[in-house]
Ligand SMILES: Nc1ncnc2c1ncn2[C@@H]1O[C@H](COP(=O)(O)OP(=O)(O)OP(=O)(O)O)[C@@H](O)[C@H]1O
């Protein structure tokens with residue numbers, strides 16, 4: 001079995017002829033794109049255009065219907081061998097997904113664990129750190145997201161913004177090379193959005209984690225992204241540098257969309 | 263002092279015997295609950311993750327046990343097993359425990375279903391192995407919601423132990439009956455047995471109701 005050392009020459013994430021159907025609803029049809037190592041790509045587009053589905057496919061939360069996704073040069077869900085499309089087994093999938101972190105719209109912290117336990121769970125049971133090492137690391141991360149005081153709290157005792165910052169720390173505790181962010185501020189009260197985006201901007205500035213971001217916060221997208229991809233009905237209708245896309249979109253659908261959200 | 267239908271001498275004479283029987287009742291309840299709690303979870307997990315070849319027969323057996331009366335199961339199990347197992351009490355406890363396993367499995371299933379989808383997804387996003395996801399995330403959350411139902415089934419099991427009478431286990435009601443048979447005085451022994459049941463299950467049910475409120 002090949003190790004998951006990212007091949008420097010290959011794209012960090014590669015979608016090749018990706019098809020995703022739910023029943024007879026084809027959400028993605030022959031989608032192709034790549035994300036380079038360290039690149040921050042923001043997906044925008046109307047509701048139902050397939051943005052969440054793309055992230056969930058990378059996190060293996062959805063099963064590919066057709067095509068291939070490669071992460072760090074390794075097949076994620078399916079591999080092509082001798083002209084055959086073979087399912088990658090769960091163990092191998094997990095080996096790849098340990099490099100990928102995801103933050104959800106609704107945080108999804110484990111309510112039966114304290115803040116600290118949430119964060120050390122995977123480092124101890126997936127990466128094999130000792131509890132002491134994991135705790136030291138978790139405390140550093142909690143400090144970083146401004147939650148150092150709350151390590152022994154239960155998630156239910158925290159505000160949405162605080163829970164989301166813990167969820168970010170939990171994802172970072174796995175030292176991900178790829179971070180998936182799906183509308184991570186959409187469930188928050190407006191006054192709490194800033195604290196979460198602030199943390200994410202810091203991470204973007206201080207690390208070289210590749211990021212796939214879905215957000216309605218266009219100012220944030222502008223600041224952190226290297227590239228913006230506009231989706232409609234499961235295809236990329238336009239992509240480019242954020243300055244260009246936001247100021248002079250070429251595609252009519254992008255213009256309509258941006259007019260509606262800005 | 264002594265109306266003809268109630269004789270304190272008999273009441274005092276039978277009381278210690280009843281308490282001996284009560285010990286067996288209690289033992290059966292505790293061990294039966296333990297069996298139901300553990301096997302119920304195993305069955306619920308099998309029904310959720312095992313492949314069809316295992317799941318189908320398990321489902322079939324579970325339905326069969328749940329759809330037939332405990333008394334019939336006691337008599338049948340005793341008939342079949344007594345040549346191999348000396349202790350009728352052990353047979354009774356296993357039958358009781360397995361009978362309630364089928365109810366507990368349903369409770370656990372509901373508890374497992376009540377764990378939010380996002381919890382499974384967060385576990386996947388952290389690359390937790392299936393076994394760890396079950397142990398650290400799903401089961402603790404599922405069980406929390408099952409505690410009141412578990413308590414109610416324990417009480418219900420407690421109240422069904424008198425069915426052990428059909429295989430002659432000397433639990434409390436059988437003791438009361440035997441005493442009655444020997445002395446031709448049933449009133450005191452049966453009344454006291456009923457009161458002892460009440461004294462044990464009523465406070466327990468109050469406790470469960472409080473627990474329910476606390477978890478709600
Ligand atoms: N589990 C599912 N079962 C069936 N259909 C689904 C499922 N998940 C998504 N879909 C469908 O796939 C399409 C794309 O959904 P997706 O959530 O990816 O859109 P989105 O771009 O993230 O939209 P939004 O901006 O509203 O979040 C929609 O038509 C949706 O109804």
Ligand SMILES: [Mg+2]
Nearest residue numbers: 051052053214
């Ligand atoms: Mg979405």
